[in-house]
Amino acid sequence: MNPRHRRLLIPGLLIALLVVVVVATLTGRADAATSSAPTDATAACTLTDDRIDEQSGLAVSAAHPDTAYVVNDSGSDPEVYAVDLTSCEVVGVTELEDVPWRDPEAMALDGSGTLWIADTGDNNGVRDDARLYSLPEPGREDGSVRPEVHPLTFETGREDVEALLVDPTSDAKWVVTKGWTGGELLALPDTLPSDAVSTATSTGVSMPILVTDASITPDGHYAVVRTYLGATLYDVRDDFAQVASIELPQQPQGETLAVEPSGTTFLAGSEGVGQPLYRLALQTPEPVEAPATTPAAAETESTWTPSTLVWVAGATIVGLFAGALLLRRRRRT
Template identity: 45%
Template sequence: MNPRRRRMLIPGLLIALLVVAAIASFTGRAEGAEQQPVSRMSDPRITESSGLAVSRAHDDLAYTINDSGHDPVVYAARISTGETVGVTRLDAHVTDPEALALHDGTLWVADTGDNAAVRDEIALLALPEPGPGDRSVTPDRYRVTLDSPADIEALLVDGAGVPHLVTKVIGSGAVYRLDDLSTESPVAAARLDITAPPLVTDAAFAPDGSSAVLLTYLGVHVLDADSWQTRATLPLPPLEQAETIAYTDPFHVLVGSEGENSPLYRVALPAVAPRELAAVPGLGLLVLLVARLSDQMR
């Protein structure tokens, strides 16, 4: 092909892909607004699901926990049916558990809820991933202090196994990193130079580290996992009170709600282009569009 015609063709292809992707995205969102939940957590004991983690070791399995006012119990449920298949009772004092995270075989429980912002200390509990079945476990307890009390409902653990917390406030939220946790004495959380959106109710890192998500009452925010810059904001499924989010794979999350018989919705995420492609004009956009089209056609 003539080089001049090739140079003229590439922008045209990009524009065509953009139009097709926009149509596919619009169609996908229209379908998403009417989508049915994957399942419902029908166990009558699960009434205020405030944390969600998807197992990598057991197929079709997720964990949840109620927040304050309930026994300290982690429930294992089938994602496809919502059926409870395991109950793990935590032999520990828990004030207000608000989030779960899984990393490298360890299940983390964030005892970080503080609606009145009065707690001097919050805590993370850690236990081996339970799997199906019933048991009682004494978790490791890590006490944490903040620079000022805050309500926290979001816990996410990065690829290196370092927990992060995100505050739930009406204005801009704060992000904390927890290094060198110890069961012997409290650890001061390091506040990062990152601004989170208002009213964050849960968060998670993708299993391959390619992205992160923050859940708010207004939407699902997809972030670059390294810079924490927002790459996309998606509308919420029809939930009464969106409180939980967890990755099933790098391109999909489950989003859940508080309440009895609470639903779990599967939400497709846009791909986040690797930063290495950003230096090549047009290439990153092309990769994103192709990934988005591929996802819409699944």
């Protein structure tokens, strides 16, 4: 590459990245103003309790009917709220004692009734203290508990992680990284001690951009992974091969998702007081033969939604145009 052109490459790429962010924001706002929810989406209830203002983690109980658990984002008190799904009223608050509560972003229940909380948010990429908390499922009552703390690190370096997957049939666990260009599925060890740091290892399975939550069906067969724009269904037993795309209701900041115990519905929530918990039907396919494409190809396709392609195409065009203008100005100078 011509040295003069190389000097112009970085400014052009920076402009392109800025355009991606701006277009994404404006597109999301425009969609929220003009689009309606999917036809099968209904509001299970509306969260009006002002203590739940930045919900970031959601899990639905199999032991306590019509009960979900919610945690708030960074800056919140170390508390788990039990919510009645017929009214969205808070029916129990569990305080977590002696925990370095920093940025909890996801929750999941395993098959033995243990609630797992992922304190793994890292928007600025500065944390070296990611961790999981585990505690007995609280149920519909107030109380306090000292959970086990499981220090965690990521093989891929510092990561912003907002999705935790727990297979209730095997207790296998994964996390999903959140990235502007795509995420990755990382596998957790079978044993997570409290006196040593565990490492989440790369699986090579690509995930969509900006993943904010995920949940596995009760039979351990499928995983639903959500972003701000929509959700994707994966076949866990087929190395997380993508099997379907799912439209979600437009939400101010869609952060949570949890499959319900029936396995036929799931809930989707957003940050903010007065936001509904939407209930949507979960349609899983019948077993089919493996597609002609390789799993790697299918995973790559899953990270590029139509909206993403529009953003990237627009950013590329603007970046090239900006580079050309800079080159022309340089020549004139």
